[in-house]
Amino acid sequence: MWSPEYESMSRQRLEELQLKRLKATVERIYQNVPFYREKMKTQGIKPEDLQTLADLKYFPFTTKEDLRENYPFGLFATDMDEVVRIHASSGTTGRMTVVGYTKKDINTWSEVMARSITCTGGGPRDRIQVSYGYGLFTGGLGVHYGAELVGATVVPVSGGNTKRQIQVMKDFGITILACTPSYALYMAETAEEMGIDLRTLPLKIGIFGAEPWTEQMRREIETKLGIKAYDIYGLSEIIGPGVAIECQEQEGLHINEDHFLTEVIDPQTGEVLPYGEKGEFVFTTLTKEAFPLLRYRTRDLSLLYPEACACGRTVARMHRILGRTDDMLIIRGVNIFPSQIESVLLENGDVSPHYQLVVDRKGNLDDLEVWVEVSEELFASEVRKLEHLGKSIKQKIESTLGINVRVKLVEPKTIQRSEGKAKRVIDRRELYQK
């Protein structure tokens, strides 16, 4: 364990620590962030009403819409002078979700990532290839800082250029690979084409996240790469990768509960559910300075394991993500909302044509096809004009989403409608276990 004093502390002491930190967080956001102050006032509640951890349920939730409405820095709780880093992820519409970190927040993030790497069996002797994207996305830099703190040798390859990735992995004697699970499989395929057997390399651990995956995929990755594959969970709003990580028991992900307080709620009623029931995960940050979040609704569905883990950690474990409460898609690690595509299509005319997103996994890579029904307004008798229409939609979507898509023009009424509402997404990947 990286920090046994926290990761294996008694539940009673952990809860005392959580309450102390929670009180401080609530007090601070009430003082520093007008949004939270107003919301608490509307709800008729004050920071001093928080006497036990269970009292948290009386406090208001924070949603992704709240983040959007306070774009870009409205929810920051420190002076901008204190902020040393900004990250961002795509939002439901044109606006990004922006998060900030103070020096201490970066240290906290490095700490939880160091715990995560240690949890999978990694250490200072390892050489870690970070193939998550570096940039506004939290994946690359998040893993990077944690790996440096551990004392491992970090190779910041970032995403893309798969052949070079394989070359680096082989020539540098990489022992830990960090990327999305689908990219790991794609690497395996590319290595095979290059005549390199990844199973013969020193590579032994994979830290995979940023998208949902299944047990079946894990087995496939483990077989093809000759490694143990670990699931890591995180979201930029809370901190980035490192919110929770699997240990070598591979029975659920340990949540860094001394930093992130976890509730599981009924997504319909907002009621807190008993331990072990499936619901929406809600996190409250306990130590973050620049961008603290109160009861943030993740839209991720999962459940908490009630039993203690054989590895000795006392922090709670969550099951891998079992689904979403909204229509967000994660494609090649990028969060995508159908509404983003709708707004692109609206630019082409007054009325948005009917569309459908068809997601599939082809050759281990996610493939997004956008079906657009050709209405009379869009139709022309010249092939040239229709091809131009398809291409311009494709380019606009690609520049908005930042990933490649294929646009297919289809006849009207091709897209299924149920109760008058079109089904916007067909996901054939079967990423969530039934």
Added chain:
Amino acid sequence: MKVKQISVFIENKSGRLAKVTKILGDNQINIRALSIADTTDYGILRLIVSEPAKALSVLKAEGFTVRETEVIAVEIPDQPGGLAGVLNEIQAKGVNIEYMYAFVGKSLENAIVIFRVEDIDQAVALLKNSQVNLLPEAKVYSL
């Protein structure tokens, strides 16, 4: 001199073309000429029919994306070099052709070719006093 063509958007899946022609047949609409432009995913069916307005409304009612497009019909001497002569004339007038297709053969003295041009009004004006013989609308539908 302008002729109404019916254009139909057709996805590349079996039975769609049969469906269009059946709808027209059931409504006593006669197909005079047709062409299909195809791409990997879809095709554009272009039709000259006996009753374009009716064809438009019945196809629309069946859920097809249909559009009326104006084209010109040119009579061409049915002999070697006939089309070449006409194209030469059209080119000399500076008319740009988007696409063209021939009429379904019938025992006519001359062949008939449909042209979709970039600027139809300009094309009609330019070709009126030329060697190119444009067919009037009513004659085309009833051929």
